[in-house]
Amino acid sequence: MKQRHLCAALSLLAAIIVSANAQALEPGDDVFVVSGQVEHPKRYKYSDLLALPKTQQNITYYGGGSLSTTAFTGVLLWDVLNAAGIVLDPLIKNDILRRVVVVTGTDGYKSVFTLGELAPNFGGNQVMVVYAANGAPLDTQGPTRIAVPTDKQGGRFVSNIATIKVTRGLQ
Numbered sequence: 683m684k685q686r687h688l689c690a691a692l693s694l695l696a697a698i699i700v701s702a703n704a705q706a707l708e709p710g711d712d713v714f715v716v717s718g719q720v721e722h723p724k725r726y727k728y729s730d731l732l733a734l735p736k737t738q739q740n741i742t743y744y745g746g747g748s749l750s751t752t753a754f755t756g757v758l759l760w761d762v763l764n765a766a767g768i769v770l771d772p773l774i775k776n777d778i779l780r781r782v783v784v785v786t787g788t789d790g791y792k793s794v795f796t797l798g799e800l801a802p803n804f805g806g807n808q809v810m811v812v813y814a815a816n817g818a819p820l821d822t823q824g825p826t827r828i829a830v831p832t833d834k835q836g837g838r839f840v841s842n843i844a845t846i847k848v849t850r851g852l853q
């Protein structure tokens with residue numbers, strides 16, 4: 683009898699934990715659209731992100747006035763753009779240094795990044811497209827968000843990414 687009560691209590695606890703956790707992403711789930719000056723503009727699925735090298739970084743940043751450290755898991759924004767095939771004009775010297783990436787959230791919130799800051803042979807900033815935080819899928823910030831290891835504040839950590847667009851930037 684006692685054991686049965688313990689069992690019921692444990693299953694209830696398990697149910698509470700599962701419902702409190704964010705929905706796990708399935709490989710076939712849509713995540714965001716990559717568009718603009720790329721060879722292969724397309725709607726990305728979670729499986730497309732899983733096909734890229736996995737990165738993990740502990741990032742400390744101010745969000746909403748408080749400092750916190752989060753273990754982020756995802757891929758490099760550079761790898762996403764590289765896989766999409768950045769279109770550059772070979773006739774323009776260092777055309778990559780003119781290019782701007784616009785990341786937009788489902789709420790219309792935006793932040794830009796320059797390809798110069800992301801490119802491994804220039805800034806090499808390991809800006810991430812994140813799909814998990816502290817070992818769990820993102821909940822209200824998901825399915826994916828940006829995380830910038832060098833930033834002091836979370837302003838560029840665009841959550842709920844809807845689109846990632848490579849623009850010509852300077853002409």
Ligand SMILES: Nc1nc2c(c(=O)[nH]1)N[C@H]1C(S)=C(S)[C@@H](COP(=O)(O)O)O[C@H]1N2
Pocket residue numbers: 744745746786787788789790791823835836837838839840841842
């Ligand atoms: N889509 C979207 N992303 C966003 C914002 C927003 O309003 N919309 N706010 C930003 C700001 S100002 C901060 S400080 C961080 C906060 O992230 P956190 O909730 O993980 O601390 O998210 C950023 N990302």
Ligand SMILES: [Mo]
Pocket residue numbers: 744745746835836837
């Ligand atoms: Mo913020």
